[in-house]
Amino acid sequence: MTRRSPLPRTTLLAAATALLLAATACSTGTENTASSPSDTTVTLALDWTPNTNHTGIYVAQELGYFKKAGINLKILPYGSTDPNTLIASHKADFGISYQEGLTVARAAGQDITSVYAVTQKTNVTIAVSAKRDDIRSPKDLDGKTYAGFGAAYEKPLLQKVIRNADGKGDFRSVALNTSAYTALYANKADFAMPMPTWEGLEADLIGKPLKNFALSDYGFPEIYSTLIASSDTYLKKNPDTAKKVVAALQKGYTYAADHPDKAADLLIKANRSELTNTELVHRSAELLAEKYYRAADGTIGGQSAKRWQDFADFEFSAGLLTDADGKKLTKTPDTSQFFTNDYLPKR
The missing domain is CATH 3.40.190.10 (Periplasmic binding protein-like II)
Incomplete structure (x- = not known):
């Protein structure tokens, strides 16, 4: 659960929506869509205006982690279309998601898979x-x-x-x-x-x-409130690029966990017009670094099979999961394919 249905939103500028539509029109689907001979273009759709859930993305962008990996990352601003839909319809290569939304989408047969857990603790x-x-x-x-x-x-x-x-x-x-x-x-x-x-x-x-x-x-199971997802179609076509993207993201969020104050400055630098309350940004960055980015074992980005299954069990028991035809599922889905840790750097 993150800042989509359970939390308030403000209206984006029409120009941002127009930019999203233009950007998604040229979204990638193969390894060979780079903007230059040395860089592969990859799109990542935001779920709302830039905020501290996105810090690691902007840190990786500002510090050149994507560039060093040969990735030309294009961040798609949030428009009128949910990132889950953009990913599943192959109009964005990656995007910000959340466990509840991805579980519902995947249970209904949509092509979306979580590849990175930004927050390890329920952020609501x-x-x-x-x-x-x-x-x-x-x-x-x-x-x-x-x-x-x-x-x-x-x-x-x-x-x-x-x-x-x-x-x-x-x-x-x-x-x-x-x-x-x-x-x-x-x-x-x-x-x-x-x-x-x-x-x-x-x-x-x-x-x-x-x-x-x-x-x-x-007694409620922990939830991955903020995820980064892709589609099986993209991951299968572009495994090497996907690993480079996830590795750069992990470096960015590790930096945010280790240096929250500096990471907040980088986030603000990249989004000055949106993030005007700098004290709020810094306090949020510090709290995320202290309690949310790292799992109990100190790792960043990984996902637990038990956590995915526990939440799907809850949603099924509450009658919230349907198939592609809108009919309620008759048994709890196996969530082993809803996520993957395969694109994280090997420890």
Whole structure:
């Protein structure tokens, strides 16, 4: 889960959308589409305006990691089309994805595979205003109002967490048309699911802190909130290029994990018009480096078969997975082909 359905978005400039359409029109599909004899052109679609989830990409771009690998990376700005769709329809070679969206797409037979996990910890929490002394656990959310975004998984996820905390899982929902902390402090809702690495920090900076309940503390499986995905078609046609791209990404995110302050500066440098709140960017970069980029064993980018299967089991049990014809699946899908670690550099 990342900044698409469960989190607020602002409108991009029409020019950005036009650029996306123009760029995707010439997206690559073979090894021989480089902009010069020595560089292979590769496209990567963003899931929203540049933010700290994308730091490693811009670090690798700014420090020349892609260039040194012979890759001419073209970053496609977010437009009106979800990156999962662009990847599965072969209009982007790579793109930012997330476990929930990719699971739904892959279960329905779409051509998309995760090749890199940006975040190793679930980057969304259940949050309430820090002033709410009456809410000390998710079980206290029974009878309360949730400010959501209409994603199918929100209700069953919240019900599972509340019930695991000894509640009933009964709550009302309203559509969130503002930031989570604004809705909570204005008493338009009692709880929401913001990103602690962005909205949570932003709330602190403006004096509206949130109290958070981590999903995994209440029996919900950890989720890869931010992924980088490609298609099986692209990976099979371009295995060497794919390995170079993933290696450059890993170098970029390793740098971001080791040097968050410098990485934040590089991200801001590449996106000055979008990232004007530099304090927020730096604090977010530091939190991601401290708690999100590295797995428990210290590694970066890898993915766990158990984590993929656990989340698919939840989505199946909640009736959220359908086939290509829109019919609900009758058994839990085998997620072993939903992701791969094969393109990561060998340790």
